[in-house]
Each structure stands twice: as structure tokens, then as C-alpha cells.
Amino acid sequence: MSIDKDTQPAPQAAGVSLAAGDTELTVHPDNGCRIGSFRVGGMELLRQGAAYGCFPMVPWCGRIDHGRFRSGGVLHQMSVNDPPHALHGTGRDLRWRTARASATQAAFTYDLADTAAPWPYPGLVTQLVELAGDGRSLTLTLGVEASGDSFPAQAGWHPWFVRYLGAADGEGGGSGAQVQLDFTAEWQEERGEDHLPTGRRIVPKPGPWDDCFGMPRGVAVTVTWPGRLELKITSRAEWVVVYDEQAEAVCVEPQSGPPNGLNTLPRLVTPIDPLEISTTWSWRPLA
Template identity: 75%
Template sequence: MSTDNTTQGGAPDGVRLAAGDTEVTVRPDNGCRIKSLRVGGTELLRQGDKYGCFPMVPWCGRLAHGEFRNGGELHRMPLNAPPHAIHGTGRDLRWHTARTGPTEAAFTYDLTDPAAPWPYPGRVTQLVQLGADGASLTLTMGVEATGDSFPAQAGWHPWFRRNLGEGKDVHLDFLPEWQEERGPDHLPTGRRITPRPGPWDDCFGMPRGAAATLTWPGRLELKVTSRAEWVVVYDEQEAAVCVEPQTGPPNGLNTLPRLVTPINPLEISMTWSWRSLSGDTA
């Protein structure tokens, strides 16, 4: 049975899920990130306290100068990537483990947690579900308002290893309908352009749903799918490639606000599915 093996004064082991030849470890104490995804004994995620795959909530990517408005109210978030605030508050907090099982676990945190406060009361829930055959992983996140309505975003920031330790580097394949032009401040300008070659730290529009395929030749193929219509791709670092489905573009709290109300929560889901290529002869 899966457990949250946090010990007093010691390093937590996290919540472990397993099926088939796949093992998943979640660290609720470290922003509820997926710390590890091991398939057939091979780790797919970049390791380290800042990596793995973390939830971005209640905003995604950069928030211009850490500021957003809700009606006539101006709010300022801490500038953790000066001159902007980046990736929300959820990745910096200890989440509560609501339930665990052999292949599924649920976690929550309160938006007004004093460790990284948000100006509006609400709750975030993340559900982690490993397929019974060990060949897929689905993450689902919900943002609920328990008081006044507020704009919010949600998404994930996975760090996939560029190379699995032997063989060729990963190849990324995706077909966006447009690319958000990036300004010198690293924020979208509001202009949509024809997708350009990488390397990228860019947001793309996929109105039929985010979809991408990562292929480690001769090793593994992994598909990323989500009904979310936006995806950020970041591959400027040598060690990893990031494919990030999210509910809006960077700075979306200001440019494309999605209002969360007590009767209309924000929800997003993402699935990774994979297959081994070790038997391929091509």
C-alpha cells in the first residue's frame, strides 16, 4: 500500500505508486511535485528539489512585475524571478495528503497558506493516477473559490531528461497552430506568429488540445495530451526538455483572465502515456 513516509526531523520519502514496471514518487512536502517517474528501472524526470514535475498554480509562467488586478483591486505577488513572479505559489508549499492507494493519491492545499499567501480563499486539489497497466499517468488539478471570485491559472512544469543515460537525445514533435510572440521581457506581446524553430522558452496555441510526443530513439516514446489549449515548451537547458500544458498563456491573469467562482471551479487534466521502443529494429 502507498504511504506518505514523512518522518520527524528526517527527509521524507514521499508517496509511492506502482503498477506494472512503473514507479511514481510524489513529494507533497515539496510542492506536490512528481519527484520520480521510473519506467522499467529508467528515470524519465530530471532529479533535484527544483525539478521533477511540479504544479503551476494559481498562475502559470511569468506574471508581469508580480501584479494582477481583480476588478478594481491591484494585488502584488513576491518577485521570485525579478522583475516578475513565476509559476505560482503551489510549488513552494507543503500539501496535505488527502488519500493514497496503490495507484492513486490525492493532495490539497489552501490558497491562503501563510507560507505563500494568495489574496483570495480557496483550495487546490491534485489527483495523481497511475494506469493499472503501468503505461500511463494522469494528473488532474482543480482550483476552487471559497469566498470572492478571482482569476487563476493551472498547469504543470515537467522536466524530462534530454538523455536517458545512453543512446541519442530525445526528439520532440508537436504541431501548434501558432506561437505567442515573446517580447524582450520574456512575456507574450499579444501577437500570434507562425511557429519558429527552437530552442524555445515560448508559449504555443493548440486550440484542439495540447499534444506532443517525446521520443528517445530505441528506448521510449512518451505522449503528452491535455484538453488545455496552451503549452509552453522550454528546451534551453542541456539537461532537460519541458512540455507544459496550462490553462492560459504566461501573464494570463492580466491578458486572458479565467474567473474562478464558488460555483465554477477551474479544472485541468494531463495524461502521459508511453511505450517501449527497445524491441524496434528501425
Template identity: 75%
Template sequence: MNTDNTPQARRNVVRLTAGAAEVDVEPENGCRLSGLRVGGTELLRQGAKYGCFPMVPWCGRIDHGEFRNGAELHRMPVNAPPHALHGTGRDLRWRTARRDARAAVFTYDLADPAAPWPYPGTVTQVVELAEDGRSLTLTLGVEAAADSFPAQAGWHPWFVRQLDGGGAPVELSFDAAWQEERGDDHLPTGRRIDPLPGPWDDCFGMPEGVEATVTWPGRLELTVASRAEWVVVYDEQEAAVCVEPQSGPPNGLNSLPRLVTPIDPLEVSTTFSWRTLG
């Protein structure tokens, strides 16, 4: 059996390049970024469940996997008991719609039989490196084909704590307007509080747009920026830290529904930009 786990050995990897940057996308593995390298240095935690995956058509947890659309009650698979976690898109095979050297477009059908989502529509992810290779922009779009429905979209990047397995651990900086108080069930209680010190598995509000800095001292500084107003920060694991821009808070299908209609799709983007230090 071939145990090689290099990008070249994986099936159907779309590799994009610009300047000193390389991005690997695996459309058959939830359209996740399995690699983001700058000058040959990998920034993302490796492994089939890690990298950077899109969260769609919801982000974070849905309370007991249930949400309402008007009078209709829907139940999603409970994959993180007692809740449904991170959407269905990360578990599906996406189609590569088009690509060139530094950009690619991927789609999947919301009515895919493998995705238990009750409404037809289309999800699109655009992955694009800047021409100078100093930034990466990700864009998610959710379109309704018929009935309107609530949806969310965002990303879950796993940034390694130490580059090349050594050196100073990563530092994280952000300035949030508030923190969503988290209940014992890991869902927001609906109460906004002043941001607390970490470690975190928490959602923060940034009404002027998400901006956070991930720094590997002496090596690299990466900025996560988005016009989205919500970010989840997760740094409770030793191997990586996660900075997750998203269009709404956890359980937002219930607490803050954003309806997608045939004439009003949901679109959200985030940009990772970086500079070398030292």
C-alpha cells in the first residue's frame, strides 16, 4: 500500500503558484486547502481533516443539529454530539469548474445526495493567489435555486504553531469589539461580554470587519482579513491555532439567520496576506 502523503501522491490535487507561494487544493476532500507554502515553508497543519476547509452551508455548531426555516424544522446529522458541526461542504467532493496557474473555481450542488441539505442550490469557492505571491483570497458563494433558506459560510484554517516543527511558537493578535459568551454546551448564550484572555474556543464580534495577525517570531507575519463581522478563535490544541472568519456566529441558523434567496445569494471573502520577518 502506498503510504506517501505528499501532495503529489494525493488524488486530484489542484496546485496554484505565484511568486514564492504555493497552494494545494483537494476538491475531492471537501475542497480544503491541504497546503499553503511560502518560500517552501508549510503554514498549515497537515492531515486529511486539517489544512483549511470551507464551512458551508453553516459555520460552527447547530444546536442539537436542528434549525427552522419559517415553520419547517430541519435536522442535520449530529457529527459532534450533541450538535451538528461545520457544515456539509467539507465532507463532499467538489467539481473543478476552471483553473489557471494561480486561481481556480470549485462548485458543488447543495442537493448532492451525500449532503443532507433540504434546499437546492449551488456553492462556489474561488481560490486565488495574488500575482506577486504575497496574498491568497478565498471567496465562498451560496446560491438558492428555488426556496429561500438560512445559510452561513466561512473558513477553518489550521495554522501550525511552529514553522518547520521548531522555532518560537506562533503569536496571535486581534482586537474584538466583544466576545460571545459561551455556555457549557459550547453555544453562544446570546450575551456579549468583554473579550477574555485565552485559551479560546470562542466567537468574537468585529463589526468593522475581521482582522487578526498570526506571527511566527523572526520568520513570518500573516494577516487574516475579511469584511465578515465574526471570527472564531480556537487555540486549545498544541499543534495549531485556528482563526476562522465567518458570516455569522455559531448556531447562527437559529439565532441570526441570513436568508439566501434566488435573487440575493450569500457571498463572503477572506484574504491571507504575509510578509517575511528578520
């Protein structure tokens, strides 16, 4: 696999396109394996731009405290890309390999030891993108495998849904139907001034949010653009981050653990126990 030494997201190339019914999407393996476009009935649901779309967060989600985490007795320092913390993993900064692709499914991989954004342990990450034959649901699956020593890891997704559906080119300008979010969480992780969970679980507060919520029976969030489209996000994962502080977009991020979870709630990946997480988006038109 050709390696790009620059770890900044590259301009979006043509990508791998999937289509069914009136739904079409494009995955950009050269730009962190993100979904760069997701159109239903001709309407773009994702904020456009090389840093947006929907990207996988792996091998960690959200922030790591000052970019440091321990595995056993070893302290590791990751690149601090959101000072003073390390943010959203390394996978979004890399060029992934397309393992296979058809009209409605595609699989992508990258090596955790990729020198463009190294992780201290060898292993493999896989993303499977599956569009239902009727074009009414999309399932995303991430797998993290260890090929040597065990290590803590997380995985999840960071979609940027447009706030106004029907705005020109998915830029999220103030036209079209404004998004509404509906979900019920058992708790909210209290967020400290450093944007990391304090360890206290509190009663969920009203938005706006840049917060992590606990859903021990599985993530279930409804994203609605009144009169246009209803989209349900579900996952067996128990954590979701909701971010709606920007005027252009809102984010609903199912993930396998809370921010800074490599330190506070480590989930070990071993050669016989990989990490796997899936999320399904399903939708229906309202017009």
C-alpha cells in the first residue's frame, strides 16, 4: 500500500460509490475511509468538505487526556492534534486499502502500524459499509484486531449531518428543514473544563451539547428534518456523543466507550478477542 507521509486529510478523490433505490453514497479510502457524500432522494445529508462527511474514529474515540495512555506498565504518547489532547484516533488521517467493493457493499482496511500515523501496537482495522438492497438502511461495522501484544482500543463514527436539509451542496446554510434530535439516555457524563469526563454520571441536561451519554440498552437516536426525512441511528454500543454546537451541522457518534476511555474504561484487544462495533442508519421520507 502506498503511504502518504502527510497525515493531514487529503483532498477527496473519486472514491468508492454504492447505490440502491434512491440512495447513493461515496466512501473515500484515501481520506480516512470517510463517507464523503450520502444522498437520499437527491438530498445531501452530510456536511461537505474534506474534514467532514462521516469518518471512523479508531483506535480511540474523542479525546485522550494530553495524548497519553497506559497499557500495562507502559505509558504511550500520541500526537496532540487538539491541544492539549489527542482527538478522534489516527484512522481518519490515513489512506485505507479497498479490500473489495460491489454495488452495495465495500470493505476497507489499514495497518495499525502505518508509519503515517503510528499506533504503538501491530494490528489491523477493517471497515465494512453495507447499503441495503432497498436503499433504506446503511450498516457500518468496524473491527480492530491485534496481531501481537494486547492493547486498549475504541472505535466509533463521527457523522456530520447537515443542520438544514435541502441547503445547497450540503454546506448547512440557513435554508431548508432544520434538524431535530430525539433520544433518551440513562445518564450524561459530566464534562470538565478540559472537555474530558470527570467520572461523574449526571442526569441528562438540555442542549446544546458536546457531551457523552450512556445508553446501556444500546444507542437509539432519531434525527429528523421535519417534512423531509426521519433517520434512526441504532447500535448495540452503549455510548454516544452528541455535538450540536455548530450552525452548519450536528453530530451523533456511536462509540465503544466514553472519551478518554483508553485511560478510564480500557477495553483490551487481544489476538483472540478483537473489538467489533456496528451501527445502522435507517430512514424514511416524510414528504
